[in-house]
Amino acid sequence: MKETLASSERTCDKNHKYIVCSQCAMQPICKPVQREQTSLNISDNYLSKRIDSSTNEVLFAQNQPLTAIYAVCSGAYKLTQCNRLNEEKIVGFRFPGELIGEDAIHPKAYAYNAIALNESSVCKVNIKELKACSQVVPDLQLSLIDLLTKQSAMSQSQFQSFIAKKTAESLIAAFILNIIQRKSVYDHQGGEVKLTISRDNIANFLGLRRETLSRIISKFQKERYIKQSGKQLSILNKNALIALANL
Amino acid sequence: MKETLASSERTCDKNHKYIVCSQCAMQPICKPVQREQTSLNISDNYLSKRIDSSTNEVLFAQNQPLTAIYAVCSGAYKLTQCNRLNEEKIVGFRFPGELIGEDAIHPKAYAYNAIALNESSVCKVNIKELKACSQVVPDLQLSLIDLLTKQSAMSQSQFQSFIAKKTAESLIAAFILNIIQRKSVYDHQGGEVKLTISRDNIANFLGLRRETLSRIISKFQKERYIKQSGKQLSILNKNALIALANL
C-alpha cells in the first residue's frame, strides 16, 4: 500500500486510467480547501493523500475505528462482510469517482472490509484533519453534508433494486444498468463497460448462484439485450433491460 | 393534516402515545436551537411544527420538491413508490423517533410517498428555515451531519438483511428483530411490540407473498420462536431468530 501525495493533475501511466479531480466524489471537500489555501496555508496535499492498492489488497477492515474516508481514483474495490462461518459476503462495489468509508462517520468504525479488485488507487482524507479543517473553513461542513447525502442517495437507489426484486432477471438487469450508469460517469463510452468484476463476485453480491447468473446472462445475449466480448460488456437494448428491471 | 405548534412537553391523550423530545431523532437539530434561543430569539416552535395525520393520509408525495424533513412523534408511516402499473411498493416503515424525508436533502425531491398507517403525527422542520438557522448556529451543521450519518447507518443495516437474504425465513426473522429493536427504543417493553402493520404491508415490503409470510409466521409460532395474540407480537426465542437471520 504505497502512499503518495495527491495532486490535481493525474498522470495516465500506460493503460491505467485515473479519474480527474473534477470528477471525483471528494471534490466538494477538496475544493473549498484549495480555494482557501493561500490564506490558511493548507496545502492541496494536506487533506488528500494518494494510496495505491494491488489486487486483493485490503484498504481497511471491518470494525476498525474510522481514521479516514477514501475516494476511488482508479480500478475498483469491493466491500465485504464476513458471517460467522467466515464466508465472504459482498455488500457493494466502488468505482472511480465514488467514496468508500464515508458511512462510517457516525458509527465511527468501518462496517465492511474494502478490498481492491485489481490494481487500484484511492485518495485518502484523514478524518481528524477533515474535522479540524471544517472548523476553519465554513464551506467545508456544507460540502460534507452535500457529499454525504449524495452518496447516500446512490446507496438508496441500489437498495431499491434489491427491494423491488421480483425475479433474478430483474435483479441482474438492474445491476447491469447500475454499473453502466456509474462507470459511464467517468469513462463516457455510453452503453459499454469493461467488467472488472468476476462472475463469482457479482453473483455473491446479488445473492444468486454463479450458475443462475451465467444462465441469465446467456439468455440476455440470446435475446440481444447485451453483448459481451471478453471482459467488455455492451448494452444492445437498454429499454428491454429497463423494462425487466421495472424500477 | 392539522398543524399545531410543537412543544417539548408532549401530552398523552388517551391511548395515543407520543415520543418525548429527548428520544426524537430530530433532537440534535432541535436542541442547539433551543440552547441558543435566548440569545438568538429563535423560538422552540420556529423550527419544529407538529402535524397530525389520519389513517392513509399522505404526508408528502414522491417527486415533490423537498420543503421539509420530518420526525415521527406517534403512530407509524409507510414509505411507498409506484411502478408503471401503479402498483404500490413499500420501501420502508418509520416509527416514533425516526426521520422521514431526510434523504431528500441532496436530490432535493422526495424519493417516495410517506403515508400514515394509522392515526399518527410528526414534527415538521422546514428545510429553508433549517438552512438559515445553520448559518447562525454553528453547532447545527455538525448536528445535521451526525443526524444524517446516523439515519443512513440505520438504512444501511436494513439493506444488509435484504442483501444477505438466503431464504424467506431469514428475511422474516431479520424483519421481526429489526422491528422489535426499533420499537423498543421508545416503548421499552423488551421483546414485545404492537404490530400496527398489516400482513399485506409487511409482505409487500419484504417482497414476499402474503401466503408465504403467513405460513412462516405460523411455523415460527409452532416452533415457539414468537407468539402473537391479536396485534401483539412477542419474541419467545430471540436467539433462534438471530440464528435464522444470520446477520
Added chain:
DNA sequence: CGCAATTTTGACGTAGTTCAACACGTGTGG
C-alpha cells in the same frame, strides 16, 4: 503448451409463488 481457475451447460430437487377455497371479523343496509 499445459494446468488451474473461471464460466457455462445439463439434470434434478426444493423453496416460494400462484390459484383457489375458506375462516374470521367489521361495517352497512334492509
Added chain:
DNA sequence: CCACACGTGTTGAACTACGTCAAAATTGCG
C-alpha cells in the same frame, strides 16, 4: 336482528424459478 359484502389472514395443491450437484467448456497465466 340477520344478510351480505369486504378486508384480512390462513391453509391446501399444483407449478415454476432458482438452487444443487456434476461435468464439460473456456479462459488466463506461468
